[in-house]
Amino acid sequence: MTAIAPPDDEQGHPGQTAGRTAGQPLLPLAGQTPPMRADAARNRTRLLEAAARLVAERGPEHLTMEAVAAAASVGKGTVFRRFGDRGGLLMALLDHSERLYQESFLTGPPPLGPGAPPVRRLEEFGLATLRHLAAHRALLLAAEPEACRRFEPPPRRLVLTHLAALLREAGAGDAELLAHTLASHLDVALLHHLTQRRGMPLERLEAGWLDLVARITRA
Amino acid sequence: MTAIAPPDDEQGHPGQTAGRTAGQPLLPLAGQTPPMRADAARNRTRLLEAAARLVAERGPEHLTMEAVAAAASVGKGTVFRRFGDRGGLLMALLDHSERLYQESFLTGPPPLGPGAPPVRRLEEFGLATLRHLAAHRALLLAAEPEACRRFEPPPRRLVLTHLAALLREAGAGDAELLAHTLASHLDVALLHHLTQRRGMPLERLEAGWLDLVARITRA
DNA sequence: GCGGTAAACGGACCGTGGTCCGCATACTTT
DNA sequence: AAAGTATGCGGACCACGGTCCGTTTACCGC
Numbered sequence: 001m002t003a004i005a006p007p008d009d010e011q012g013h014p015g016q017t018a019g020r021t022a023g024q025p026l027l028p029l030a031g032q033t034p035p036m037r038a039d040a041a042r043n044r045t046r047l048l049e050a051a052a053r054l055v056a057e058r059g060p061e062h063l064t065m066e067a068v069a070a071a072a073s074v075g076k077g078t079v080f081r082r083f084g085d086r087g088g089l090l091m092a093l094l095d096h097s098e099r100l101y102q103e104s105f106l107t108g109p110p111p112l113g114p115g116a117p118p119v120r121r122l123e124e125f126g127l128a129t130l131r132h133l134a135a136h137r138a139l140l141l142a143a144e145p146e147a148c149r150r151f152e153p154p155p156r157r158l159v160l161t162h163l164a165a166l167l168r169e170a171g172a173g174d175a176e177l178l179a180h181t182l183a184s185h186l187d188v189a190l191l192h193h194l195t196q197r198r199g200m201p202l203e204r205l206e207a208g209w210l211d212l213v214a215r216i217t218r219a
Numbered sequence: 220m221t222a223i224a225p226p227d228d229e230q231g232h233p234g235q236t237a238g239r240t241a242g243q244p245l246l247p248l249a250g251q252t253p254p255m256r257a258d259a260a261r262n263r264t265r266l267l268e269a270a271a272r273l274v275a276e277r278g279p280e281h282l283t284m285e286a287v288a289a290a291a292s293v294g295k296g297t298v299f300r301r302f303g304d305r306g307g308l309l310m311a312l313l314d315h316s317e318r319l320y321q322e323s324f325l326t327g328p329p330p331l332g333p334g335a336p337p338v339r340r341l342e343e344f345g346l347a348t349l350r351h352l353a354a355h356r357a358l359l360l361a362a363e364p365e366a367c368r369r370f371e372p373p374p375r376r377l378v379l380t381h382l383a384a385l386l387r388e389a390g391a392g393d394a395e396l397l398a399h400t401l402a403s404h405l406d407v408a409l410l411h412h413l414t415q416r417r418g419m420p421l422e423r424l425e426a427g428w429l430d431l432v433a434r435i436t437r438a
Numbered sequence: 439g440c441g442g443t444a445a446a447c448g449g450a451c452c453g454t455g456g457t458c459c460g461c462a463t464a465c466t467t468t
Numbered sequence: 469a470a471a472g473t474a475t476g477c478g479g480a481c482c483a484c485g486g487t488c489c490g491t492t493t494a495c496c497g498c
Contacts, residue, residue: 034475036475036476037463037464037474037475037476038464038465039463039476039477040464040475043476043477064453064454065454065455065456066453066454066455069478069479074477074478075477075478075479076455076456076478076479077456077457077458077459077476077478077479078476078477078478080455080457081476081477082476085455085456086454086455086456141366141367144365144366144367147360147363147407147408148360148363148408148412150408150412151409151416152416173430174423174426174427174430177413177424177427177430178427178431180403180404180409180413181400181404184399184400184404184406184409185399185400185403188366189366189369190399190403192367193369193370194396194399197370204393204396205396208393208397211392211393211396212396212397212400215434215437218434219434255445255446256445256446256495257495258445258446258447258493259445259446259447259494262446262447283483283485284484284485284486285483285484285485288449293447293448294447295448295449295485295486296449296486296487296488297446297447297448299485299486299487300446300447301446304485304486305485305486440497441496441497441498442495442496442498443494443495444495444496445492445493446491446492446493446494447491447492448490448492449488449489450487450488450489451486451487452485452486452487453484453485453486453487454483454484455482455484456481456482456483457480457482457483458479458480458481459478459479459480459481460477460478461478462475462476462477462478463474463477464473464474464475464476465472465474465475466471466472466473466474467470467471467473468469468470468471468472
């Protein structure tokens, strides 16, 4: 990336470009950035459509940036300018469902959203997350960044702060650390490994989650 | 890799080449494979020396396979033939301390090795592992495979089976699942994130480990 | 020593992610 | 409407991991 390259955020048509403060789609921080140029917006949607098509055809793990560019009749540089990198493009593809998922526990109805007791919300949050991961497994897996950046993407951060908040509310010990413990149980790569390579049914992971929450919150 | 490429295992001089059954240096399985040719063994040590030098000079994250080949005055193909891939080379660099670490809890003296009660061994194991990770952070981080293979390398498998065995002995619930929970607390990437990016002292992670073991093993 | 053979070698080659920079063009201002 | 400017565009270019395959060479049996 050359300088202040803005790796995109969301919206399809009259869009804007993420202001690159600290994170991208943490949800409500769609703000005051200058509107995208018309050609840029057009290319953006063409790229997303092309990418979605290619993913559907060949699977996210075989998606190449050059193929997307070609399929959208656009230069390769344009893809990178818009989405930053491969992970950014994949994430953009997930943006819509990611939003729904985030809203469901941030502002949705209890017991998932605010209003229920914290332990109850923890239980529901894990179940909802496991289902979210399972539904988008391939894409999330393909978008997973390199090891040392695993905890940086805003969605992961949001999950961590959410868990930490609920744990604090429930009065557990080192909430930040325990949040990581819980979060690691809600990891796509782990889910993939356990269900695909080790043949565990999703139900076992769900039961494991409830058990884990119980063990961790009874201090 | 072309076919039954043997991604190397250990020993320096009259060596052998891993038989590729299921795992590499799970420790005692150095066996009955045909001995390495003299030139192969020589190149192996030259490569390891060159790699170690380059890592020391520029850090493991800047190590390129071509640079290693050149520094060892060897063809690039030879590097891949010997070590399989970049991760294999990095792992080979760690092989010695990995062995010491593994022996310490498999056959070493209690309370880390056999002989102490399981919960005690769990506590010690975590502390020893955290120190091991911290000592080799950069190298382990650079060797970390892609997300979807994160649980496949034999060292990780060994940790998981060890944890599961101790948990079973301690009578916890779903030992295999809980082993993953504990193992995720002993993850280089997590350690890196918490200590480097979030500024937590190692002591806090150690305390967190003891707390976690306590919470998980009191059924 | 002398072949025969399997193993090892080397480096050209390929695919892919990511960058660079000169050129084109959508919006703004007057 | 013309000029000015920042934004975006494109695709040549680079670095690196990994593969392929024709050539070389260590080892084994004689």
